[in-house]
Amino acid sequence: MILRTGVLGIMFLSMPALAINGEVRAATKTYDIELKKEDIVNEVGARKEFKWDLNGTYPGTAFCPDRDIIDQPIYYKAVMSAGLPSVGGGFVKLNEFLDLKVDIWIEGDRRAYVTAPFTEESNLGRFTCYKRKGSADFGFRSGSKGIVTFRVRKPIINGVQIDDHEIVEMFGRLGRTDSGFNNEVMSRIVIKSSVLYVPEKCTINGGQTIEVEFGDLPGSGLDGNNFEKTVPLNFVCSGGVFDKGSSLKINLAISGKPTSFSQSYLRTTRDGYKGGDVIKDLGIKFKQLDGSTLNLNDWYPVSMQGNIGDWGFIAAPISPAGAEVAAGDFYATGTIVASFQ
Structure with a gap:
């Protein structure tokens, strides 16, 4: 018996969609x-x-x-x-x-x-x-x-x-x-x-980029409380109403894209600060300097003397309980934003 193999060819034809009255x-x-x-x-x-x-x-x-x-x-x-x-x-x-x-x-x-x-x-x-x-x-x-x-x-x-x-x-x-x-x-x-630009501006840490290096970390046990890094900040506000000597209440926030497992934590990526290769089980948790909560994209009041003020935060890596993060470099980027009343 001779067996022959065959290939079934199917040709799909593109037909114009039927129009409806008034379309x-x-x-x-x-x-x-x-x-x-x-x-x-x-x-x-x-x-x-x-x-x-x-x-x-x-x-x-x-x-x-x-x-x-x-x-x-x-x-x-x-x-x-x-x-x-x-x-x-x-x-x-x-x-x-x-x-x-x-x-x-x-x-x-x-x-x-x-x-x-x-x-x-x-x-x-x-x-x-x-x-x-x-x-x-x-x-x-x-x-x-x-x-x-x-x-x-x-x-x-x-x-x-x-x-x-x-x-x-x-x-x-x-x-x-x-x-x-x-x-x-x-x-x-x-x-x-x-x-959109406005006259009022606040310069944080002299306008320098704020970088936090975490060094080598284990792939598990990252609970947001160990491997903490403390980042003190100072800022000066000027322009517009600030130059008129007005007394203003300043609020600051860390703005960024959240992790998939919590809206409160900053997401991380494998391919640079602007990368899109998200690490789904690794984020950055923030605290205020006194250890109290600092959620991503939430506003927090800060104290000022005139147009000068101090702030800061504590940052630590965090992953869901039981998660194992693969070896490799990771990056995270956020922006400190300000509002006033």
Whole structure:
């Protein structure tokens, strides 16, 4: 008997997705808000606006495979990114220091800015798509311009870091249908990584990088109490209200990315201070100099004499009970941030 081996070949064909009535498709336009090193008035409630504008239309297609759509407006939906809670007045909380509001331009006969998020905003226009053609091409202006407004939640010191953040996506639909909106993003607004600077600044340890060397450590038994390192700090604040002799209450925090096993501890990596190879069972635990709790990203009051103050912390490696950390170098990076009242 002769046995033959065979290879079963399966060819997968890519088919265009079936359109639903009223669906609008357009190549996604992404607008990057470049804050750069813009100044902002460092007072609670102060606002700073940034605008984007395509200065023209962009092409898109409305589909009508089931029935004619005659003289209907285009409806829009705008969705805010998850993790941006509403704080009223159209604003959402971006971080501890800043709120933001996004107003998107709606064209047609509406010709107005509408604050995101929204679900069924009509452009008050009259557009037609015939079933016999199946689709109609239009030039879109809605979503091609808008305004992002930042508002100060509480006074900032040294500026505030804003990481890349996708904040809004907008979708469209021709006429009213029961199918709602599709997943084709027409317009996307992204805040690019930047720093907003303010006059008030606090310089810690003369502006020198604070480095803590732990040396050789065992792979187990790291409970956050042994192998401690004490780090004293001093700081001087100047600029803005500090130069006016105002008496201010200063709070400091150690800001950074937490471990997977506790939000209170700073995570570690294997591939440098900016690396992404996270060591899941090793973190850095902090204490105040008197041994009391110092949680990552929490604020703690500090004492000052005039514009000068002292602070510090105790750092120690920590891992979950019973964990065995593989041999090798590890790194951790955090930032000491300040706020005042």
